[in-house]
Amino acid sequence: MIIVERHEKILALLEKRQQASVSELSDLLLVSPATIRRDLADLEKLGQVTRVHGGAILSEQYASQMHEQTINEKQSLHQEEKQVIAQQAALQMRGGETIYLDAGTTTACLIPLLAQVVPKVTVVTNSVNHAAKLADLSVAVMVIGGSVKLSTNAVIGSNAVQQIQQLQFDRSFLGINGVTAEAGLTTPDMEEAAMKRAVMAQSRKNYVLADDSKIGAVNFVKVNDVNEAVLVTNQTDQSELEAIRKQTQVIISEA
Numbered sequence: 001m002i003i004v005e006r007h008e009k010i011l012a013l014l015e016k017r018q019q020a021s022v023s024e025l026s027d028l029l030l031v032s033p034a035t036i037r038r039d040l041a042d043l044e045k046l047g048q049v050t051r052v053h054g055g056a057i058l059s060e061q062y063a064s065q066m067h068e069q070t071i072n073e074k075q076s077l078h079q080e081e082k083q084v085i086a087q088q089a090a091l092q093m094r095g096g097e098t099i100y101l102d103a104g105t106t107t108a109c110l111i112p113l114l115a116q117v118v119p120k121v122t123v124v125t126n127s128v129n130h131a132a133k134l135a136d137l138s139v140a141v142m143v144i145g146g147s148v149k150l151s152t153n154a155v156i157g158s159n160a161v162q163q164i165q166q167l168q169f170d171r172s173f174l175g176i177n178g179v180t181a182e183a184g185l186t187t188p189d190m191e192e193a194a195m196k197r198a199v200m201a202q203s204r205k206n207y208v209l210a211d212d213s214k215i216g217a218v219n220f221v222k223v224n225d226v227n228e229a230v231l232v233t234n235q236t237d238q239s240e241l242e243a244i245r246k247q248t249q250v251i252i253s254e255a
Contacts, residue, residue, distance in 0.1 A: 003039070003042075006029055006031070006035075006039055007039060007042070007043060008190065009028070009029060010025060010029075010036075010039060010040070010043065010049075010056075011043070011048060011049075011058070011220075012190060013025070013028065014049065014056065014057060014058045015058065018057060018058070019052070019055060019056070019057045020055050020056065021054050021055035022036045022037060022040070022054060022055055023054075024055070025039075025055070040055075040056045043056070044056070044059075047059055081211040081212065081234040081253075082105060082106045082109045082209075082211060083109050084234055084253040084254065085106060085109070085209050085210075085211060085232050085233060085234055085253045086106065086107075086109035086110045086113060086209070087113065087253065088232055088251055088252075088253035089110060089173055089207055089209055089232045089251075090110060090113035090114070090116075090117075092171065092205075092207060092230075092232075092251075093114075093117050093121065093171065094117075094170070095117050095118050095119040095120070095121065096119040096120070096121065097121050097122075097170035097171060098121070098122045098123075098124065098168070098169050098170050099114070099121050099122070099123050099124070099169065099170065099171055099172070099173065100123075100124050100125070100169040100171070100172035100173065100174075100199050100202075100203060101114070101123050101124070101125040101127070101130055101134075101172075101173055102125070102126065102127070102154075102172070102173060102174040102175050102196065102199070103125070103126050103127035103129075103130065103152055103153060103154035103155070103175070104127075104152070104154075104175030104209075105175075106175050106209045106210070106211065107127075107130070107173055107174070107175050107209060108127075108129070108130060108133075110173060110209075111130060111133050111134060111137070112137065114134065114137075114139055115134075115137040115138070115139050120139065120140065121139070121140075122140045122141075122142070123139055123140065123141045123142070124141075124142045124143075124144065124167060124169065125141065125142075125143055125144070126143070126144040126146075126154055126155040126156070126160060126195060127143075127153055127154060127155070128143060128148060128153055128155065129153050131143035143155070144160045144163050144164065145159065145160065145163065146158075146159045146160030146163075147159075147160075149189070149191070149192070152192070154192055154195070155195075156189070156191035156192055156194075156195055157191060160195060161194055161195060161198045164195065164198040164199055164202060165198055165201075165202065167202055168202055168203075168204075169199070169202055169203040169204065170203070170204050170205070171203060171204065171205045171206075171207065172199050172200065172203035172205070172206045172207065173207050173209060174196055174199065174200070174206065174207065174208050174209065174229065175208075175209060175210075176196075176208050176209075176210050176214060176223065177214060177217065177219045178214055178216075178217035178218045178219040179208065179210050179214050179215050179216075179217070179226060179231060179240075179244065180215075180216055180217070180218055180226075180240055180243075180244070181226060181240065181243035181244050181246070181247055182243075183218045183222065184222050184223070184224055184225045184226050185208060185222070185223040185224050185225070185226060185228075185229065186217075186218055186219035186220070186221060186222050186223060187219050187220070187221055187223055188219045188220045188221065189220070189221065190220075190221050193221040193222070193223045196223045196224070197223050197224060200223075200224055200228055200229065205230070206228060206229035206230065207229060207230045207231075207232055208229040208230070208231050208232065209232050209233075210231065210232070210233050211233060211234055212233060212234055212235075212236035212238065214233075215233060215236055215238050215240050215241055215244070216238055216240040225247070226244055226247050226248050227247045227248045228248075229248065230248065230249045230250075230251060231244060231248060231249070231250045231251065232250075232251045232253065233250065233251075233252060233253065234252070234253050234254075235252055235253070235254060
């Protein structure tokens, strides 16, 4: 197992159990205690863990970055910005295409606009909520199966990723939690990151929908480099956006 994989597994275990000992991690990852101690030292330098006697815990700073707001908490935030971003994203669609629509409150603003595309599009989504709303609007929809993450109503897990890998999309429209030129596209959840990454690999054209509060933010897990998607955002004066423009196309939605 390579170092990056070990680090991811250590962080995932600490997220679930809050604390783990060197011996536990050594047995789980099938490496020596000395290797685990080096890994923990590396993660501590990155500010991701705090070493304690015989083991480690997640650092307070890193634990706070991993907390993701629930869909109800996100629903009322930046509504005007999300609407104009969705309107601009809808202009990128072509009738008759197969579209992937990611779970999330920004992508949800696309739903009524998808129903207006002619000829009708076919939509694949990992959101149970999105699927129900699309069906109500008589849009052909396929919902990916798997485990539902209760805080966001997103379908995640290895079975869901395997289904995605069997499909092809003309365009994908993805939500994201953080966008920077250096860290790329990031999100708090490993399994949601795996879903987004799989979708991007299967899509002819990827669009990331992110309001200006996401620009410059960095979260726990990297999904991809920024040049793997077109960024659709609202008007912002952030200098970070200029750095992003050097790497990928940026579409600005005027409020």
